[in-house]
Amino acid sequence: MGILQGIIVGFKEIWAHKLRSFLTMLGVILGVAALASMFAFVEGMFAGWKQAMEEQGGLEKLSTNESQIPEKQRAYRHIGRQRRVWDMVSVRVNVPGVVEVSPEVDLQGGLVRYREKRTWAPVYGVGRGSLRVNNQRVAQGRFITDVDRVRGARVIVLGSGIVEELFEKNAPVLGRMVYFRDEPFRVVGVMQAYGLGFRGMRRGHDFMRWRNRFSYIPLETGMEYFTGNKDLTWLNYKVGDTRRLDRIAEAIQNTLFLTHRRLLNFSIGTNVEMFERFNEITGAFGISLGIIASISLLVGGIGIMNIMLASINERIQEIGIRKAIGARDRDILIQVLVEAVVLSLTGGLLGVGVSLALTGVIGVILRNTFSAPVVRAGPLVFAFCVSVVVGILFGLYPAARAAKLDPIEALRYE
């Protein structure tokens, strides 16, 4: 007997007991739906978090922060130097792996005013490198340039969130004068809103809303008008090759060691730990959800086994007849196995459908966030294949039992 005929017989058998078959398949449907949806949710979380991290500069970003001087260097802390632009210059010149630098000064934010409207904005003094180091984009106009810095120009690049609050919709922004802490600045650019253009998501997320308020003026302008000294708050770098991250961080450390007169009043920070934690969390989520999904698939498989055993009991005589007219053990095995697989296969297909519907609905609910589920073909196919494997595994025992029946006893069975 061919496999194809077995499949046809299997489908007929399922159709003959519609309700029973459906209840049997329910376990597999739910299991596959859970498995496939789990993939989509973890994938969505992964993508969302990854995007959030990319928008903070990603793995390529290194930063130098202020740090406590170690105990044994305390005695000559007075010779120490603050982080200044020359640090950046020496890193740029001496560390080949660094492809971009961004000296930044935190101006602590303040009121930004345009005509009668005013709002609070976090403002930073930066150079042109900030754009690349922090993975940002300008939506309108331009960013801060070297010329702005040299001239100490009073220009500002506004965050999209600020523009939304201060300006009418579609009103011209470039070239307008705004006041930051009562100093006039000409708007030369508007930053791209975070989260826009990626999987069609907009705003949402408080963190991103906060990021969308960030506004920028030239570094030297900020120092001159607001901080009154030449100290930098952050020294950020972009690395070309993340595989050499450790070596490059070490090289930066060595360079700054010299420019800081061997005083360790700084530390090098990377996003590695963040990425590792993120990968860990994603992995843990995947594993725990996978286990739950597997349990439900297991239950589905047991359901199949149960129903196959029951249906064999109902058909002992049939098996006897088939054997009497020449069915080999293998023919019976295949017949029962195919039926189990057809059950689980149909359940798997329905499960994939349920998963698509589920992720679709949840996707609509979560569309404004970074955690909207991502449906990919691979996991769906995988979940479906798992259902087929479950069918084979849990069909094997009933099938072997049916195949081993003694034909005479089976024929006599009432």
Add this chain to the structure above:
Amino acid sequence: MRQVGECVACLEHVTKVYSTGSVAVTALEDVSVEIRAGEFIAITGPSGSGKSTMMHILGCLDRATSGRVILEGRDISEVTANERARIRNARVGFVFQAFNLLSRFTVQQNVELPLMYAGVGRRERWERARRMIEVVGLGDRADHLPQQLSGGQRQRAAIARALVNDPALIFADEPTGNLDTKTGGQILDLFSELHKQGRTIVIVTHDAEVAARATRRIALRDGRIIRDSGW
């Protein structure tokens, strides 16, 4: 069709012991018998005499505990399960008291089933099955389900199924047991007809009237042959 008188199957000192737990029941004891082509044999005896067991061993459904079973010149006492299935499929045909048709399949599909296990192609299967259904006189019922047929018609379908692979031997276990006298007689007429066409038929029965139709009668009691009319 083989030469009349040629040996089709024989048992040589066959003993069959069933052991259920601690109790051993001897169903056949040192039975030797020879079945020749073209015979119409009735195996008779009270229930428990071992007549069904004898048929099962001859028909490759069961194994002898000791002794040799020879089918078409070949010793089948020691062949593998797969080979036994092949022999059941191609060399013998069974007709049962309870018809034993698959209720979810039509007559046509039931008759095709042995051919399917034999690996015969779909079109040839259909044609051969249809021809055999017509031979047993069910041509207009081929697409009916068993439960839509009368007992006699069901038994005809079962006979068609037994014949479809052109077996060397046909075994019938109380084929009229579930039928009234009239339809039973018709089924026996069909067997006689088949016998006239040269088929070798073995009927197991305890009905003297049925046995009277046969050309040779073998009587069993307590697992031994007590009378063999010879051929």
